[in-house]
Amino acid sequence: MRKKTGILFCVLIFVMATAAVSAEWTFDKYHKPKELNTELQTLARQNPKIAIIHTLGKSYGGRAVMVLEIGPEVGKKERIFPAVFVAANMEGTVLISSEAAMYLAEEIIKKPGVRKDKTWYVLPCGNPDAAAGYFARPLKRDSRNARPHNDDMDDRTDEDGVNDLDGNGIITKMRVKDPQGQWISIPGEPRLMKKADRTKGEKGVYKLYTEGIDNDGDGLYNEDGPGGVNIGINFPHLFKFFTKNGGSWAGSETESFFLIKFIMEHREIGMTFTMGATNFCLVPPKGGRKGAVDLTKLKIPKRFAGFLNADPEKTYTIKEVIELVKPLAPQGMEINESLVAGFLGLGAVVNPLPEDLKFYKDLSDKYKEFLKKAKLDGKRLDPAAAKDGSFELWSYYHLGLPSFSMDFWTLPEVKDEEKKEPEITPEKLEKMTSDEFIALGEEKIQKFLKDSGAPDQFKASQIISALKGGMMTTMKMAEMIRQMPKPKGKEGEDPKEKALLAFSDKQMEGKGFVAWKAFKHPTLGNMEIGGSIPFADNTPPEAMIHDLLKGQVPWVFEVASKMARIKINKTEANALGAGVYRIKVWIENTGYLPYPTAMGKRNNRILPVLLSLEGKGFSVIEGKKRSSIKSIDGYQTQAAEWIVRADKPIQLLIKAKTSIAWCDQKQIKLGETK
């Protein structure tokens, strides 16, 4: 017994002395959700002083959703340090993102510097049911958790999924010759299919289906496979109702609800990283969505205008509306922006705020430099755009935090031999003034529009006059160009498929594609099975994992080091005589990022910097013992002043408190003779 205790003691000492990461874990394969959890538990067990597991709940399929906390305040309720939350693989189909989260967790454990005054929460797999699909056979890609859902609204649920007809363990496509077919194979590349273009005189040959039979005999193929909700689109910002795989409402699933709850209960979380298919580090969140309300130009509906004494034809600022409402409100009722916005039904912010785009764009430039150094800046297909209801959008719009996201790999872009680097790109465009752009001349502008895939009716001459007239800016135009669908290749093939084929041929010994092979289908008759392999376009070969992570994951530390950090820069106390002092304190944000983001200011969720004067034997003549500063931009300083009275010499403690940008305090001595 005694001996055992001794051994335990030695082990404990060992654990305390060195932060350990397990030796067996390697980044040369993809891990099952269960393996990720086991490893998280191992890391927590090996590093009890700095790491702990939070189990958020269980998925519909019975898989635990686990967050690893690493940092200086493990297990504490009251916290003084801010935290970064890292959520990976929310859609369950981006396998490399889970590996990236594990890589990050190991790095955090290995590097005391990054966790000495900052907590990290790492969720390696937010959608474990879907993620398990990668390891199941037949191989198919599906973002939904295991909740049953009647997709085709018939008398049975989950009764008609895909079937591996050719027995190769992979679900690909079926093509069947059909007089009503819309698809043809691409001349010169018979493995790829495209929609027949009637304007070019092409006539469709094939109908395309996913591989499978009509299990329920309703004439449809694979229309009601098992699975319910894609966790990656089950969050409250711009959540879409009545979709097939989005869930009934935001947070309808255990996986999403308890994640939202956890984050809301951990007010120290000051930044989030989403690892998945989008990349806000590289491409700032997109704007240009309709439905945004301009708070400086509000119209008051007729039915309210009457009793508000307002003119329904005029526009008002939100501040003016508040003034109109105030005299009508019952005594003691506070009339603020939020109340008025709700009353007028103004709705939510839907585009990133311009102030925030500044840091997103600047950090994106820096990230590109970073990637260049890591030699990972090869031309590749664009990261996905963030989806409505996604975790990363919720994080920016509802939490009001700097929300960053990273994908780690997309297919290399196929180099078109004739195509040179275009003279103008959206990135270059938004940095130009209108005059500079116009100076390029109509011809170049027209070519740029054509190359960007702009519809034919967009004429350079119109753009030029719109720019001159101020109806258009280079910034807006760049945003529009980004939204346009990528121009199709010469032959009209999907650029993604083309890239996959090239990658498959060069890097995967052709394993990204299954060649079309004849098959006799029970109801469709003679047809062929083949096409691209699920996951081949978003899951790099295992041998690439380590280098991709080593080159990109450390950017997380760079960005995290830019969090807003509140400090008391300087204090001053001037004796005005008779025990009365004027106190001035300069509060500085020594971080690069603003406190809080413009969105955080708008949504009111982030508390101001709270200032307090503490001590005994003083009274405040001007100012309040507890006061606040609403926001401080990155690298900026703001001053606060008080007049206090202290009859005897005292020590005054000044505190500046935030939950996401550290805290600071300074002593001032009042009444001491020099």
Add this chain to the structure above:
Amino acid sequence: MKNNRIILLIVVLAVVIFSAGETSKAAKKEIRVPLRFDDYYTYGEVVEAMQALHNAYPQLTKLEIVGKSEEARVIYAMTINNPKTGKELGKPAIYVDGNIHGNEIQATEVCLYMLDYLLGNYGKNQEVTKLVDRVCFYVIPTVNVDGRYHFMTDANTSSSNRGLRIPKDDDRDGLKDEDFPDDLDGDGNICMMRKKDPFGRLKTDPEDDRLMIAVKPGEKGEWTILGQEGIDNDGDGRVNEDSEGYVDPNRNWGFDWAPEYVQMGAGDYPFSGVGLKSISEWIYKRTNICLAYSLHNAAGMYLRGPSRKALGEYSSRDVEVYDYIGKHSERMVPYYHYLICWKDLYTTYGDSVEWITQMMGAYGYVIELFASDEESYKTRDDESKSKPGQKDLMPLMEGNEQIRERLKFSDNLVQGELYKPWKPYKHPTYGDIEIGGWVKLSSRLPAPFMLKNMVHRNASAMIFAAKHLPEVKLDVFDVSKIGKNLYRIRTRLVNSRAIPSMNYDAQKNKLYPQDILTISGKKAKVVAGGKLNNIYTDHVTYKKHKPEVQSLFVPGFGKVEHQFLVSGKGEIEIIYRSRHAGTITKTLKLK
């Protein structure tokens, strides 16, 4: 040390006894079936009343714990279902809840009354018996159990204590719920504070010296209103600026929820209220709910959605159903108006009835109980002169004329109990002030003598609606041999009530599968089958695949007919299955 422990023990015991007092105090009022409706029940009494109902009618009722509130009070639901006529989920159901806003207490009384009335008249009154045998009632009389408890126990205004007990930092100073109003004169009400002030903008109303009116330019002022009764508890120079919550239990539901900056009271995320989450889960399992009521106060309204314009108007056929029930309700409950939430009241996000409507495919109404006209002080002549319509929709706009009338009502019908005359008080910050005004149990709540009328009329309106839960009958009206070994079978599903077997928006949104009609026989094969559009021209839309399974719905006051061509012989079974209209099975023999 030991002494300290004993003191601690005494404190703990005191707390236990104090909280038990909630029910023991209730025991003073004897609660028996039939329930009485001449005063308001406390939370403890509500629980007792539900238990009494269950004890009196154990075969017809089920009393369930739905969940617990933020302060761990139990939320109860009562189900009325006659198991002899079928299981709950096999019948159409109406769901009713009340008191989601803590201060809107009369809503609970309406719920209790409806339960008591249905159960008490079962077996005595034929209409009630028929209804209770046919449909299922789900009732949660008090949703916001903490709110009801605190509203009735603590000092309040008639509008305070609406929210959930989730502490929130309203004034964004780092402290939560630290500056409630205070009952300075200890009368159990939060009234108003005023101060003599020659620079004030108000003067005494010459018609009633308890009221104040605005001074005209050039006139000398007399009074300044200092707001609700209270002190600056946190020393920030502001009075009563951070009281309970505020998370509004009727802005925290999962459908069309929007965050706090879009709408005050939203809470951090949908269903952040623990009690609400339990209730939503409880409701979600009851897939037979076709009709839902949420009871609030005040202003006398039967409201339907949409709660926000941008959601778009409901399907026109759904609106017909709403109108049919809504207009009947207006007639049954005088002074109440049938209106549309966003258009006639205001925009809301994440409200409970919109959630039930959209996520359950039910027809949902909000009842705003108690119209101020009910405590008017008018002659018949005055009444015919006053403009009909919506004058009391906006309590914000209440004019002095109406307030004077209410004062006379208070003076002469409840001997002044609704209004406290102004009385001097020495305030720590403001010095000599006066406290007075409307009491907690006024303004939005009918005086107890009017309760019975209110609960009966509103319960009757809901019972009327419940009678229109879908009632579908299956008739096989034609079985004829049309060839060798081939039969034609025609079915007719008839709904004799106003509510369809599936709501039109639910169909549009593919919320859940439509009703199913299946036909099968061991020795028979369905050759073709489909909807019979015209019985005279024999026009049928045959279903291409699986003709033995038909998806359909039965409209309100309507029918749907099908035709099947069946080969073979022997016994044929026809089954109709509906989430909202139950299951019907018919068998026949092919000869």
